[in-house]
Amino acid sequence: MNGRALRIGIKRGWAEHLQLLRNRRELITTLIGTAGLFALLLLWIGDEQVKGTTVSSGMFMTTGFLAFTVFSNALMTLPMALAADREEGTLLRLRTVPGGIPAYLVGRAVTLLCQIAVQSALILATGVAVGGAPLPHDWPALLWVLLLGTVAVVPLGAAIGCLLPGPKTAGAVLGLPMMGLMVTSGVMLPVTYMPEAVQWIAQAFPLYWQGLGLRAAFLPDAMLAAEIGGSWRLPYVAAALAAWAVIGMLLAPVLVRRVTRRESGSRLAERQLTAQAS
Amino acid sequence: MSAAVSVRGLRMTYGTAEVLRGVDLEIRRGEIFTLLGPNGAGKTTTIEILEGFRNRSAGEVSVLGSDPEKGSDAWRARLGIVLQNWRDHNKWGVREIVAHLGEFYDDARDPDDLLAAVGLTGQAGQQVGRLSGGQRRRLDVALGIVGRPELLFLDEPTTGFDPEARQEFHLLLNRLASDDGMTVLLTTHDLVEAEKLAHRTAILAGGRITACGTPAELARAVQAPSRVRWLEDGREQAVTTDDPSRAAWELHERFGGPVPGLEIRRPSLEESYLELIGRAA
Ligand SMILES: Nc1ncnc2c1ncn2[C@@H]1O[C@H](COP(=O)(O)OP(=O)(O)OP(=O)(O)O)[C@@H](O)[C@H]1O
Numbered sequence A: 001m002n003g004r005a006l007r008i009g010i011k012r013g014w015a016e017h018l019q020l021l022r023n024r025r026e027l028i029t030t031l032i033g034t035a036g037l038f039a040l041l042l043l044w045i046g047d048e049q050v051k052g053t054t055v056s057s058g059m060f061m062t063t064g065f066l067a068f069t070v071f072s073n074a075l076m077t078l079p080m081a082l083a084a085d086r087e088e089g090t091l092l093r094l095r096t097v098p099g100g101i102p103a104y105l106v107g108r109a110v111t112l113l114c115q116i117a118v119q120s121a122l123i124l125a126t127g128v129a130v131g132g133a134p135l136p137h138d139w140p141a142l143l144w145v146l147l148l149g150t151v152a153v154v155p156l157g158a159a160i161g162c163l164l165p166g167p168k169t170a171g172a173v174l175g176l177p178m179m180g181l182m183v184t185s186g187v188m189l190p191v192t193y194m195p196e197a198v199q200w201i202a203q204a205f206p207l208y209w210q211g212l213g214l215r216a217a218f219l220p221d222a223m224l225a226a227e228i229g230g231s232w233r234l235p236y237v238a239a240a241l242a243a244w245a246v247i248g249m250l251l252a253p254v255l256v257r258r259v260t261r262r263e264s265g266s267r268l269a270e271r272q273l274t275a276q277a278s
Numbered sequence B: 001m002s003a004a005v006s007v008r009g010l011r012m013t014y015g016t017a018e019v020l021r022g023v024d025l026e027i028r029r030g031e032i033f034t035l036l037g038p039n040g041a042g043k044t045t046t047i048e049i050l051e052g053f054r055n056r057s058a059g060e061v062s063v064l065g066s067d068p069e070k071g072s073d074a075w076r077a078r079l080g081i082v083l084q085n086w087r088d089h090n091k092w093g094v095r096e097i098v099a100h101l102g103e104f105y106d107d108a109r110d111p112d113d114l115l116a117a118v119g120l121t122g123q124a125g126q127q128v129g130r131l132s133g134g135q136r137r138r139l140d141v142a143l144g145i146v147g148r149p150e151l152l153f154l155d156e157p158t159t160g161f162d163p164e165a166r167q168e169f170h171l172l173l174n175r176l177a178s179d180d181g182m183t184v185l186l187t188t189h190d191l192v193e194a195e196k197l198a199h200r201t202a203i204l205a206g207g208r209i210t211a212c213g214t215p216a217e218l219a220r221a222v223q224a225p226s227r228v229r230w231l232e233d234g235r236e237q238a239v240t241t242d243d244p245s246r247a248a249w250e251l252h253e254r255f256g257g258p259v260p261g262l263e264i265r266r267p268s269l270e271e272s273y274l275e276l277i278g279r280a281a
């Protein structure tokens, strides 16, 4: 990639981020979907305690929402955006300009990071405003867990986006597994509430490790009573997230290249026809 | 100077369907060339092979001196591309997307000049997704020429244009070809448009180029035989001939005077074209 593609890509990502902010429907969905839901939950059960600990549900949920924000943006929003860009011809348009595809990918990553940053800030602000949410006591851990957690899932999301047939099917294909992971991965409910078999499965996925790392940064050690092995296991967090990052980075470029190389006008027309027919 | 596009024995097969069966083309620099053919003739396939978006099954292809399958970024920067269907960048502003795509080139056109040239100055601040069909098509053309291409590909560019927009579009292409020396290859299934706009036209039918040349040459090449009818022995007689004038003269000789009910019908260019593609299919 050359400097020009990088520079245009960053500008492109920022422009698309601003377009999202200006889009009222998108903005309301984000506000109600994240901050609104979160505030309600806080008011409703925020004062209860996580079983067997002195940690409030409100504190626990703050970390859960943060982890899920990263996760859902990378593995839902990003693949759906990629599928939509393919169907509308955005990817093909960028194939027609020199250096267009690298700039496009940079742009997508920048928009994604901006979305994650805005939503995370919103969640923290809501938590503090409504009360019950802690501020992190371990800022360095917060930063590296958020960053590594993002790097672990963004390439994966890009790979999934390349495999999806179209944006309309994306929601159906991704929705259920996402819900399942959210419930089982210990971000909304402590993982030790789950049967042991489920705990093992949850630990295979990056969401569990992201959540664990964030809890380590935010929550007091009193929480450890409800964690697997009674420990934050930060080295494991780093190793698991890094492993997912590597898998994604090996997979994504191959798939992205295949998908962009196959883009053409007749393929586009074909897809638009099937989309209209269904 | 070498040709802008040169194609020899181009073949393309999708599965078992042979869409192109040996296409030969030579497009000179600075010329407006149309590829004319019915739906499904393989126009888009041909143009996408030239753009490097599709790998051919066989044949030799050279576009601006390169094989499109091995085209570099520098080569791509010399091409402008307007495809048949796209609805991309719907959330961008009109001027915003023109400026953005211009950034990829060293010597891009000024966005405002460009919007003026395609008649979209009034829509500069509008969202792309809210343009009408014809306005959207004009934006596509603007995006195709923003990088000052040497060679512009247009796949059915005037679909959805009203007569006035079509006229303006023809003037714009003529200006680009004569002022900037740009070579233009466009596809259409409208014979009248090809006749009006192009320096030369090739007809693609049945997977081959069945006729190629200037409008006059093309008219001669495709001219379908005329029908000469007359009354003889109380019955209607008819012959089909390429030389109706001679047939009429011979009839006059034979009758030794006026021929009863003599009628000569020379098919229009459009009818001739339809017959030609009917024969090839
Ligand atoms: N990716 C593909 N796979 C299989 N067949 C294809 C593919 N693309 C095109 N075809 C077939 O090849 C033939 C030529 O298609 P093409 O799109 O090149 O025609 P066209 O001349 O551009 O037609 P139109 O005027 O409708 O745009 C058609 O029969 C079409 O169905």
Ligand SMILES: [Mg+2]
Residues within 6 Å of the ligand: B043, B044, B045, B084, B155
């Ligand atoms: Mg076509």
